[in-house]
């Protein structure tokens with residue numbers, strides 16, 4: 001009897017656990033990347049004990065890969081030397097960590113996946129508990145296979161109705177961020193459900209848990225259903241039987257009901273994710289870069305939306321339009337389907353996979369005074385480069401429409 | 416018995432220790448600059464046994480562990496606040512800095528009050544105001560990590576299972 005997070009934790013603990021309790025649980029996978037692994041290695045050396053289970057460790061090279069500077073190269077060297085020394089089997093250079101974790105089948109319903117990255121909440125889209133931790137905890141989990149958790153209270157978000165044409169899960173999530181605010185779900189588990197979610201394919205669902213981080217949540221969860229299981233079986237190497245854990249007589253701290261049919265395209269404006277406006281209010285604002293990428297919105301279907309809108313057209317010549325597919329698998333599929341060619345013909349720059357411009361290290365850094373419209377999840381000051389630049393967040397369709405005009409544009413004009 | 420050092424709501428990790436000092440993780444080095452921008456008198460004036468009293472969402476901002484390490488390095492006995500940012504809360508426990516949640520004390524205690532804290536029972540005595548407040552007692556496992564000096568030192572000597580037993 002409990003919320004989804006209580007059910008997942010109870011299953012793992014082998015007894016009923018409730019919000020507020022502290023539990024020590026086995027973790028299924030421990031994720032870290034090129035930015036956070038070096039510190040974990042340092043903590044690991046200090047502890048001085050062997051790795052518990054190498055098979056549970058997954059390390060990605062994505063944040064600054066291929067290395068854009070010497071410091072990044074040194075980090076990569078450090079991690080690869082360590083991985084060689086410890087004979088770690090799961091190293092990936094195939095795209096953004098969270099996307100690759102899901103694609104490679106590491107994330108299954110009811111599992112616990114911890115990551116040294118704040119957007120590890122993303123795994124909640126598959127009905128798994130995913131959350132971000134500091135590097136020391138990652139080292140502790142390498143050595144013990146375990147992590148302690150305080151079982152969180154839950155905010156349930158019920159999404160009803162059908163979205164209008166031109167409105168995507170990104171618009172709905174931006175709207176939620178505006179409603180709840182940046183600390184609206186601190187410490188909490190946020191459960192997303194309702195008929196809107198039930199009818200949504202996995203690639204759109206992922207946006208909700210991914211951006212639950214932006215409202216302070218410890219995890220963002222969607223209960224696994226037929227859609228999840230079909231996705232796992234057809235798109236990933238994960239094989240069932242999969243547990244379908246659902247909330248049972250849950251006690252929510254708060255339930256928020258939203259009718260998505262009244263939501264129009266939304267934009268999260270500089271400089272906070274909760275500075276949300278209907279696109280209508282910021283329409284026409286000039287942009288200097290359009291960036292389509294990241295763990296939030298650079299999946300095949302996102303790129304397909306963009307390609308369909310740009311087909312046979314040219315993007316505004318005074319705007320840099322950069323597309324970074326979230327993973328190699330996505331890149332290949334887009335290539336095979338001719339999408340990359342369409343994007344290039346339209347004047348987009350398609351880069352290698354990874355986090356790219358998202359953390360302002362490489363692949364599309366902004367100059368002072370520049371404004372970007374992107375499909376990212378976060379718009380902290382200086383996120384994409386100069387602290388004097390501005391980042392606006394929106395859906396891939398809004399990004400494509402904006403790429404054509406060089407001004408924030410309603411995608412419904414081009415659909 | 417120690418002195419209270421009072422801070423407001425939403426104290427962020429940059430206010431605890433500005434990013435430019437995070438080139439070291441040596442607690443004593445970090446402690447030299449802890450709160451340097453918002454309470455420069457702290458680093459020189461703090462005595463072992465003093466306590467930090469904050470408001471809501473204490474330690475928000477970056478996930479780096481330097482902030483709790485700097486406070487611990489300054490010899491403060493513990494932090495009392497009405498609530499904590501999630502990652503600060505975990506980092507503080509893992510590096511062995513005791514933290515108490517007590518909205519009443521967070522509101523009532525003023526800068527310079529003489530305060531005594533019993534970490535095991537969660538009792539906070541304000542000798543200046545002649546008042547007592549009750550925080551949630553720290554879970555046993557937190558006290559175990561704190562007395563070992565942090566989770567890394569704890570794991571050198573113990574099995575993680577012992578945290579819960």
Ligand code: SF4
Nearest residue numbers: 096294295355358359
């Ligand atoms: S794409 Fe951006 S948000 Fe996602 S993991 Fe990479 S840096 Fe973080």
